[in-house]
Amino acid sequence: MGAVLEVKDMGIRFGGLVALDGVNIDVPEWEIVGLIGPNGAGKTTLFNCVMGLYQPNNGTVQYRGRDISLLPTHRKVALGIGRTWQNIGLVRELSVLENLLLAQHPRIRYGALAAIFGSPSTFLEERRLRANAMEVLDFLGLAHLADSKLDGLPYGTLKLIEIGTVLATDPDVVLLDEPSSGMGPDEAHAFGERLIRLRQELNLTVLMIEHHVPLVTEVCDYVYVLNFGKVLTHGKPKEVQRHPEVIAAYLGGDVEADTSEEPADATS
Amino acid sequence: MSAGAETLQAPVATPDASGRWRPSTQGWVARGLVATILVGLLLLWILPSKNLAADRISNAVIFAIIGLSLNIVMGYTGQVSLGHHAFVGIGAFASAYYVTEKAHCTEASCSMPAFFTGVFIAIAIGAISAGILGLIALRIKGLYLALITLTYGFVAVNSIFEIQFLTRGGSGMPAPRPEEFASDRSYMFLCIAILGLLLFIDWRLVSSKVGRAILAVKHSESVAATYAVNVTNYKVFAFMLSGAFAGLAGALFAHRRTIVVGVDFTFQIALLWVLMVVVGGLGKRLGVVIGSMFFALFPFLVTKIGPLDHFIRNTMERDPDEFTLVMGPLLALLTLVQFKGGIAEQISPITRWLSGQRFSMHPEGHKPKEPGGLKKKLRGKENTGSATAANAAASSASSPSGNPDTSGAGAEPAAESSGSIEAKLRKGVK
Amino acid sequence: MRTGIVTGVLAALIAIVLLAGQNVESGPNPFVVVGIVNGAVFGLVALGLVIVYKGTRVFNFAQAEFGTIAAYLLFVSLEKWDLPYAAGVVVALVLTVVLGLGMERIFIRPLLNAPRVTLLVGTIAMSLLAIGLEILIFKIEPENLRPIISSAKANGDPAGLKIFDSIVSPQSLLTIGVLVALGIILAYFFSRTDLGLAVLATSQDAFATRVVGIGVERMSMFIWGSAAFFGAVAGILFVPTIGLLVPGVMTSNVLIPAFAGAVLGGMTSLPGAFVGGIVIGLVQALAAWAGGHYTFGVDQAGVPEIIGSIIPGIEQVTVLLVLLVVLLARPQGLLGRET
16 A cells, blocks of 8 residues: 655754754555654644745655655645645635635636636636535535634634635645644544544545644554654554653653644744 | 534524525615616716816726726735836836837827727736736735835836837827727726726636635735645736736826826826725725725815815915825825725725625624624724735735745744734734 | 945945046046945935834835925025024924824824734825925925035135045035944944833834833834934935925935845844945946946947936936845845844
């Protein structure tokens, strides 16, 4: 079973700070792979390198055996790599529905000029996109919010809408950055169940940064532990949880501090 | 599925949870009537206009087109162009140059094909010159880009508009109209028709993938890229479209005056255009059109008030035009400080109602009540603050080379929507 | 930082040597002197721009207009109220600073927490409002503002220092002197005094400043007051050298080169603004001189065409190019720090 996404020897420096150093990660088909580690370990930086938002100093990213390291971000997304943000990657200038329309961008079948001159095909296509978007919103139980603005919606709802938008990009593999942040334990548990069901129904492969340890042990098939920009260890969640270095570096540390920003971002 | 949805879904009270609210048949009829009356009043005012009045309306319509052009840059991409007089002026000279020098038109004879070719050349040249600015805007953003546009405007005035063969120096380049549009009245209808077309284009822009992509780029280039938006293409496209509008406005301006002189395009007028768009309401086409036309018609409106007209002309011995330069900035400052969102915000209860929503005086439209009153208040306060200007531009303002790394990976969207107190404070001091 | 200073100074020196060496047919005002004098004015306005940028992170597009206002106030004091020159200068400076404080209070303070672009539009509106009022009050016809020290001696000979076969007017010498003096005072102020350090602190983090008990509002007042002061000084010194006083004169002549100078200096560096302004002055003067002296090809009549007529407005083009090159290649400027 080949890996959908393979990260090989990824390394990046910001000035003198080595944020990532020789990171190797395999995300096999249909698995939910967890990425854990203390704050500043370089998890979000890794996502940014994979997506091409940062230019890594060395290392490659392979998608289904194809080297995509040099593709610009938008091409990677069009290939089927979706990504959510630690702090919600929604466009607040747009309504909930419009965010879902935006997310379908790579699959829209009309050109920019046809759009602005009002070619009839754009109206038809927009109707189709709208139907798709409503379907996704229904799926998430958010249909009643379609016309709302984002401002004023609760954090958990925004997180859920973001999951909706990343699904609307029609991904093959999704990178989720702390999807359960801002959720209580019950909500996080429900989210885990939802994620497993999503994987079932949409054939998703998932790479997920997560701090909620119960959620990780519940849903992840495999876990990588990142510490100081390096892979500390990897294995099944239960094995990793027992690993003494992990306990020292992460689980024994300040788990509560998970809402703060990644220092790796701050250095940019 | 539904079990999870209920647990995760926030406790938002929605009386109309079954779907989106739509007015009844009577409601639609009422809206249709009101709209007809409004349009009718407008037509009653415009249709009988002749000569001077028609010429003024043409001028106002051209201002509205310039407003729409600037709105694309300022409202949609979130950047500021202080050099729009360059694009408008280049369009004006390009069209005049073609019609006079290449098509050899004179005041007496100018064919329709020659005229429209000139207009299309103006559009193309406007788009190209603004496209170059768009390429620069890929690297330089916010305040620094505003500075570049201002400088570009000065260069245009001092350099491009001084090129002898293009502008004939101070004497100006003739820009005759074709016979069909020789009268001010027919020319007014041409301008109005073009404005209608551009409003349609602007509407399709916003309600298609193009507008969504451009707004996403404004919000955060990184986030836009993760929705597969080609940031480079859409940014340059937005600038080119703005330049095309500006070039078209320039051509209309040239043929309205039938002669183009470089001194028509000063940095003061470019700054005034920026302010009229702000007063109209950034990102809102109807507000922008109303604001622009108001700025254009202001000197005319002043003279309509007898005593004021007498005071200005006789007591102060000043031209009413000169008051625009004082009134415009004052209105803009008032908009920034007091009436955020400009005219568009003020008329939004009516426009929203006409578009088939419930009537509500609330700036965000009718909304179900939500828990967390204080949080909401905080949020509301913060949102209106951003209504006048671009978040994306603001956040990248301090770094001229806003590469994707600095412009939003990770941390940026947080401050925008997380709603936590810390984020609020952090945003406040940015 | 150090390499930046070295680069900047070297560039300026090279420019000076280059220009002086080639200056075969010296007119009454060789461009080196013109460049330095104009550059000193650009530097003064750039200082104001940098202070506002350090304090509020916004480009103050109204900065140069403070100068026009001060020049008009001086003009009124001298011609309408018949005040002595020194008194006129004091009146102009004080009133302009008061005006700056008033603008800060009415327009800037409510926008302190708004996005920077909103504040930018605010300064544009302020600048245009000033120009509009100048037009309303004084009309567009140019007025003549006389210099502090007359450029002519009693016997009619031009007064001033002789440099490179040309006479530098006393006003020009004064401009350079004032710039140097203000530069030194500012450097001292920002590195040695509590208030100066506080201003720097506000520019770093307004929230932190509030927490440690420094009033952001007071800081904003101080920043805009001193910005108005620098603009006013520049206007009073510069307008008499060109003689013509028209509405918006400083904005159309000085604002952009001053911005270019500030950006060249890194936008946050006071010495940078100082050096940047002078470099821009020199570059502009060189461009103007070259445009008037060098030829390229011939026109239809076979007469060699001077560059200035092929590229009109060559000074402005040069400034735009400098700005673009600096912002694209070295956005932190020559003296700026990477932040």
